Amino acid sequence: MNKYRATKIELNGSMEQFQQRLLLLSMPIWLIMLPGLCFTTSPEFTLLALSIAASCLYGLLQLRCNQIIFEKEKLKLPGIFRPICKYSDIESLTLNKQKLCLKTVGSDQIYKLSLLGLSSESAEMLWSLFAQKLKNAKISQAVRTALLTKAEMEAIGAAQIVPVDERQLTLVMVNDYRLTKVLSYMSKYDVIFDVGFFRAWTIFWTGFGLIALGFMIGEKIPTLSLALHGLGAIYTGTFWLLGEFFSKLDPAIGFFGFVLTVILSLFYLIKKWMQPDSVVISKAGITPQLHVPTGPVAQDSISWSDISSINLFAHGKEASKGGFIEVNSKSDRLPIIIPLQAFNEGKRAQFLEALKAWGSGAVIDPAVLELFTPASEITYTELWLSSLEAAPQLNQLTPLQAGDKLAHHQLVIDKQLGSGGQGVTYLAQGQLTASDGSLQLSTVVLKEIILPIFIDSARKRITERFERDARLLKSLDHPQIVKLHDYFIEGHRAFLMLEYIEGQTLREKVLAQGAISEQEVKAHAGQMLDILSYLHERTPAVVHRDFTPDNLLLNEHGQIKLLDFDVALESAENTKAQATIVGKQNYLPPEQFRGHPCPQSDFYAMGATLHFMLTATEPEALRCSHPQKVIPSVSSAFDQFIATTTEPELNQRFATISEMRNYLSRTEGAN
């Protein structure tokens, strides 16, 4: 099911493309006419005709096979027989006189590829494919430099143009749509007998045949001649020589046709002359021009200060082909229209530069800027992100204010409580179902999380995680863990409705009162172990991952309560910002930092918290904490306890809660 599409890289340059097109277009002549002539005249002529036909055929095939094809496992090299190399067989890739030399394992044969006709995009692509596929081949640095500088040189050429005052940008406008169409068909040479090529071919050859045919019918059948006069006459005129020839039979028709054709083409030319054929963009402004034999004539100039807006008109399929740019002036004039076809890659960059330098007063459609900013590659991300632009405008969200009401539980916001990495918390009043089933008004804490508004898929993912985590949290029931009453999503906000507990966090307490006595800390440690044992004994074990002084609250009864859980915002919680401001990384054990938290990680955080309480100083990250070093009065036994809990190596840290309990009770006894 893993289908793989081969990548083809064209080695033909513009010269080769031209040759190829010429050969294809003249194919009937050399493929059918020449062999046909073989049987008619002298042997010399036969030989000549045959050799011409053969060399044309060979040349065409050679040109058509001048690509490198990267398949999943192998490489197809250019040449009529398309030699095949497995990637694993390629030994080395070197550069020799502008030619790429490819050597395979176990054979002396060296394939040589000319890089002269390679375009810059192809060169870049070729390098990236070589780099991807030939990881184990010896590639000389010269190859990389050659391929990338090829890409670079043209890229620089495009970007170098910084508009200087004297410098100007001339865009040649392609006005004749039909002509462009035919030309673009002609250029689609890459698939033999592509629709486009066929159309061009048909136009060329059948047109040729039909001219003759139609002319003859018109001439010779009296009934048709009247109806076809116009048509025949145009053909006559177009092929004046032909017309001369036939006019001998009926001079009047030939003459009429010639005159008509001249008039028609004059008419057409004049019409074409009326339209500007180029646009000059300079410091003065945007000036459409018309080239007449005496030189360019400016048509309708708009100065930069007079430009009100620049817009892009392009829709749906093949946007870059049919689209155009409209330059509107502030005064009441017709806008200038520049077809997008007039811009090639380099001109786009120049135009952008010009806009940056001079067009600061005009309102520029962001789409113009985006279109003209040289795109590195349309990546999946870019395309996906473009959906963000078109996202529907939703009613403006504003932060909740005191007095705001929410539908769930008839909540009324009291005030904003504070904010952490997880979001803003509010104090609110709401209806809660008491144990006896009656509704009861009580104070709760609301934790708010803003869900992404514009990106459906991101919102879905975050919502799912929020609900999963909230469900887990709701299932917890312990007197020392803050109770989650409910969770819900309203609009684009997710809310956790938590029990309101009065008191201060351990950090607040330590900052206000300074270090806490060892005796008291030990009592707290026992309570913390109660909380942790409850969490870790659940199946699967709940690892809190953020057991820090900020998340532990001491109420008036001296009871420790665990406040916060990494709900939904796991990642935001750990931003380095948070880390710098409150120094949270000091509580982070190495294995959790590496991304593999386990129940023992909470021990480390707890040890670090105890250290903080004892000493009122931050523990040092990734080190064993020894509170005794800061406060000498701390007993050695308790110092050892904290050191063992904050051991960076997992296997040297306490392994279980009972181990810690035993240790604590032992030291208690010793004291």
Place this chain on the structure above:
Amino acid sequence: MSQEKTIFYQSMPARLGTLLCNLTMPLWGLLAPALAVMAALVGATLVLFSPANGFQPSSLLTSISISFYLTILFVLGTILSGSLKDNQILVSEDGLTVPVLTSLSNRLHRFIEWREIKSITLAGEIDHIDSLKLTMLLEQGKISLGLGGMTSNDVEYLLVSISNWLPSQAQDLRLQELKESLWNSDNLEPAESLSFTKMWEDELNDRFSATAYIPLSPHQKLLDGNIKVIKQLAFGGWSAIYLVQESNTKLKVLKECVLPPLANSELKLKAEAMFAREAHLLMKLDHPKIVRVYEHFKQDNRQYLLLDYVSGQNLRQMVRLQGPLHQLDVLDYAEQMADILVYLHRLEPPMVHRDLTPDNIVVNVDKVMLIDFGAANEVVGTATGTLIGKQGYIAPEQFRGHATTSSDLYALGATIHFMLSGREPEALSPSSPKDFVIVNEMLNELVQQLTDQDQSKRPESAKTVKEQIVAIRQGWQWQLR
């Protein structure tokens, strides 16, 4: 501007038809027009050179009709082969353009707007992708696409486009199922066929997470309308990044950081001052490989930094798309990154970047550009990545809160490891790409030295690192198998 992506689609009948057309091409493509021309010429000769009394209208008619029918044959052959060869589906924000043959059931309307699609159904077994058929019911007509005719990457691309742009009421639950199954089956294979869905999900995780405040929305304006938000590029926690347009002309990137409301006011003032100081330092930077910072301002209690807009892929995206990078590429990029560090560390006082990670390096062709500054991020937070993705790039001493210039070298080493091996470096341990891929011995050693846990054992300065890289490049040796 809507972007288009081409998906190649070829159904079995079309493939057979193409083969037939190609085989018979000389008959209808060359012989037919040649004979047509000849018949016409014969007719002309008949008319012109036969004596006036011996003119036979019947023979003229014969040659005309032969010529006519042959021309018709040629034109038909052309059209048929052209439409059989039309094997592209263009997918864009506006809609789908399907191949001619497929559009037969839609009255030959090739372009389908997303909103035209009423419902999409998926028929067949999800495990056998060749048996799957996607049917789109339109307002008038319908379109069927056999998924067997596309490569699996293209299938995913189509599915993701559908889930992005198709109104949700028209979606089919089975599409999601299919997307997941594609994702899972491809997980087994390394880089080469990395699933698009997986990449998109990763990208999603990287860029967007829940916020604690309300980010700006597109079309919102700042600085008296001088700056207009075009789209959100990333957000999470207390910060966001936007693509904006300045004074209606230039595209720029705006980084937004919010200081949590009601935070300790002293801390908040300190953070604000730090942010301003860092911003001013950044605005002074002038190096072609470092993104330009233009402005720093504060509005509605939010801090903003205005930067240049740099287009290109960052190293993480590159590795995600291409797998591990080629050693020659890695050396080149590493040298350029070392250049940047040399510049930063030579400043007075030396500037420690603190956040050199694959996400912050954008590569365009082969030019490296540094687009983000950890120093400023540290003050208020970063939206570009989570700590999960970044911890491998943080030197131990930086983790302890004492970042030095040597910490940047550690990050450089970790980034080189990531580029070479395509794997996240293990946090707080030295990296050795050799364990995963074949690497030049000297390069491997350099990475090991750079990611040494002990600062004193790392190379002295960015300059020595650069010299070492240059030395490796000059004496380039291949280490094979």
